[in-house]
Amino acid sequence: MKRVIFGSAVAVAVLLPFVPLALWAFSSRWFYPHLLPELWGLRAWTYVFDTAGAQMAEALFQSVRVAAVTAILSVIGGVPAGRALGLYHFRGKDLLSVILMLPIIVPPLCVAMGLHLWLLRLGIAETFGGVVLVHLTACLPYAVFVMWGVFSNYNPEFEDQARSLGASPLKVVVRVMIPLTFPGIVVAALFSFLLSWSQYLSTLIIGGGKITTLPILLFALMASGDRPVAAAVSIVFVAPALAALAVSARYLGSRRMMGVW
Amino acid sequence: MMTKQTTAVSEARTRTLQRPAAMIGLMAPALAVVAVLFGGGLALGLVQSLGHLPAAGMSSLTLDHFTHVLADPDFFRSLGLTLYLSLTSTLIATAISVSAALAFNALAGRSRVIQFIFQIPLTVPHLVIAVAVVFMLAPNGLLSRLLLNLGLIDSSAAFPLLVNDRWGFGIMAAYIWKEVPFITLMILAVLRGAGSELLDVGRTLKAGRWQCFRHITLPIIFPSLGAAGLIVFAYTFGAFEVPYLLGQTYPMMLPVWAYKSYSDVDLLSRPEGIAAGLVIAAVVTAAIAMAQGLTQAARRRGVAL
Numbered sequence A: 001m002k003r004v005i006f007g008s009a010v011a012v013a014v015l016l017p018f019v020p021l022a023l024w025a026f027s028s029r030w031f032y033p034h035l036l037p038e039l040w041g042l043r044a045w046t047y048v049f050d051t052a053g054a055q056m057a058e059a060l061f062q063s064v065r066v067a068a069v070t071a072i073l074s075v076i077g078g079v080p081a082g083r084a085l086g087l088y089h090f091r092g093k094d095l096l097s098v099i100l101m102l103p104i105i106v107p108p109l110c111v112a113m114g115l116h117l118w119l120l121r122l123g124i125a126e127t128f129g130g131v132v133l134v135h136l137t138a139c140l141p142y143a144v145f146v147m148w149g150v151f152s153n154y155n156p157e158f159e160d161q162a163r164s165l166g167a168s169p170l171k172v173v174v175r176v177m178i179p180l181t182f183p184g185i186v187v188a189a190l191f192s193f194l195l196s197w198s199q200y201l202s203t204l205i206i207g208g209g210k211i212t213t214l215p216i217l218l219f220a221l222m223a224s225g226d227r228p229v230a231a232a233v234s235i236v237f238v239a240p241a242l243a244a245l246a247v248s249a250r251y252l253g254s255r256r257m258m259g260v261w
Numbered sequence B: 001m002m003t004k005q006t007t008a009v010s011e012a013r014t015r016t017l018q019r020p021a022a023m024i025g026l027m028a029p030a031l032a033v034v035a036v037l038f039g040g041g042l043a044l045g046l047v048q049s050l051g052h053l054p055a056a057g058m059s060s061l062t063l064d065h066f067t068h069v070l071a072d073p074d075f076f077r078s079l080g081l082t083l084y085l086s087l088t089s090t091l092i093a094t095a096i097s098v099s100a101a102l103a104f105n106a107l108a109g110r111s112r113v114i115q116f117i118f119q120i121p122l123t124v125p126h127l128v129i130a131v132a133v134v135f136m137l138a139p140n141g142l143l144s145r146l147l148l149n150l151g152l153i154d155s156s157a158a159f160p161l162l163v164n165d166r167w168g169f170g171i172m173a174a175y176i177w178k179e180v181p182f183i184t185l186m187i188l189a190v191l192r193g194a195g196s197e198l199l200d201v202g203r204t205l206k207a208g209r210w211q212c213f214r215h216i217t218l219p220i221i222f223p224s225l226g227a228a229g230l231i232v233f234a235y236t237f238g239a240f241e242v243p244y245l246l247g248q249t250y251p252m253m254l255p256v257w258a259y260k261s262y263s264d265v266d267l268l269s270r271p272e273g274i275a276a277g278l279v280i281a282a283v284v285t286a287a288i289a290m291a292q293g294l295t296q297a298a299r300r301r302g303v304a305l
Helices: A002-015 A018-025 A043-051 A053-087 A093-105 A108-122 A128-152 A157-164 A169-197 A201-207 A214-224 A227-252 B002-015 B020-049 B064-071 B073-107 B112-123 B126-137 B142-149 B169-194 B197-204 B209-238 B241-246 B254-262 B267-301
Strands: A027-029
Touching (some): A002 B112, A018 A027, A018 B126, A018 B142, A043 A053, A053 A093, A053 A128, A053 A169, A053 A214, A053 B020, A093 B020, A093 B209, A093 B267, A108 A128, A108 A201, A108 B267, A128 A169, A128 A201, A157 A169, A169 A227, A201 A214, A201 B254, A214 B126, A227 B112, B064 B267, B073 B169, B073 B209, B073 B267, B112 B169, B126 B142, B126 B169, B169 B241, B197 B209, B209 B267, B241 B254
16 A cells, blocks of 8 residues: 555656657647647647647757767777776776766766867867767766666676687677677767757767757747647656666666666 | 686786876866866856946956955855755765665666656656645645645644745755755666675674674664765755745855845845855865765775766
8 A cells, every 4th residue: 555655656747748748749739727728739730730840850850960960979888998997997987987087977068068169169069070079978878877887797708708619809899899788888879969959069969050960940930939849848758768767677677767867 | 718808908908007188088078168168157156246247337357256255144144054055965965865775776776667657757857746745845836735634733824834934844844855866876886886795694603783884784874974964964954946936035055045145136135145156166176075985985995986
């Protein structure tokens, strides 16, 4: 009984904020003080995918592209670093791990403001590459930490066995290490993707309005006051996060979910 | 027996000191990104905030911008508001998390459904919860409609201001919703690792529930609780989206103030925005250093994650 009460309390507290989002997204007319929409409908969705379809598709495409490239680069950097931190002991490890941890917490605001002028001079501000670079500062360290956890539970003896059977170093990595750590790699990629997906301010500063991702569009919609459309875009924006959660819950259980902000 | 030997061997390998050069090789891509982009960004920010801005015809180094920022009463109002909001959000979230973790441990330790639902806020972007808070708590939001329909208020004007308000209630609500699962999971990991032996001993010694909590549970979870709280504090201190959408126009929270100064049409206030950004970075770094210290102290006592 107590368990049911606790479970329902958690469910209500977590799901409550989604109620007004869903109501607004499916309302066509909803004046104050009506508790429920006076007229239900898909106006917001036709607007999002039809009237403003091109702009929306562009923002969606831009968001996916930035986040995917950021995630791939994060994993490429994160796997070897995670291996070093998770598998070995060496002098300076504590210091290096703190240095790698800082960009996760120090807000991208500070970094983006500093980098902006420099990237302008190099001609990569307001470009796709510039935005990926600034996202990478936050996402790559995150991938390192996920892979650190993965490699702390990794048994490198399988690699010795492959080596003693004559496998080349490249083959050991491709046929032993990557398959064994694959679930972890998927989760690291997912979380880097999500972290990049939800970046707003760094995209705004470095992208300078030229790179319009989904959050940038959403802020503009909130300012314009069109609630149904803002609600619909919020739902599109949150969907990958929920999908990623479902996937990683299947892959890794609960422990590695911590720390996505 | 076989497995035991295997673990022993692999632990031995883990413990042998490796050559730092080889390790730095493995970490090179990650370190390069952090050093060049993160470190470089902060360093270039520092140079600019010290007044080196050739585009605006300034090329000498000066502390003027920092002193200007520190002499600005608006900066201190922003700093005060930011400290107040990140501290209250963190403290409330921490208190809720402790009770949630205890309840979780006692009641729902194995329920995968509850666990899954509980993790949802971790992945939801801050921007989305901020939008949801507007829809929920604004004067014409869902809560106000509900109270009016229940006859508790007679117009939207009678509804208290909870969004873009003086006390930052909307900001607090968004942060608490977002951070409680994070803190709870940090504590839960420790609680599960600690087992129930100590509590059994406590009970045999006739300790009451409060005594058990105060003298057994709290000391066990304290380092993780402190570390999680400091991380959340650091995050809320420097985050932008939530106060940008839910904050009042004056005074602004520090990250919003920094960005506004940075993007001001007046190029001269740009270095001041960056200087404020660096103040944020310094506060956040100090909080993280303290969190790290707590975790290490806990590890020495053998109670960390």
